[in-house]
Amino acid sequence: RNGDTVTVGIDLTIGSTTTFGSGNWRFSIPTTPDLATSGLVQVGTAFLNDSGTTTEFGWVRLINGQAYVEIHVRGTLTLVTPTVPWTWAQNDIIRLNITYQL
16 A cells, blocks of 8 residues: 555465355455445456466456455456356466555
């Protein structure tokens, strides 16, 4: 945190015992933003890797008043889930880099 600016990096490598759950994946952030606007607020990018076989990029969004972010698959409003953009498996990777104002 630098003043009212927060920068967060999140790295997730899927393990052999990872439980994927259901629905859209959400990633917790350390502080809840107080956004002046509602709706879709892009705050960063996501790198998605399918065990070295393919990659995808996405955009990360904040939800006003919530302490989490969600990932949209590049160029769409489709959210990352246990089966989107592929069925996640061991050694797959998600990396997020985000910056937002409090």
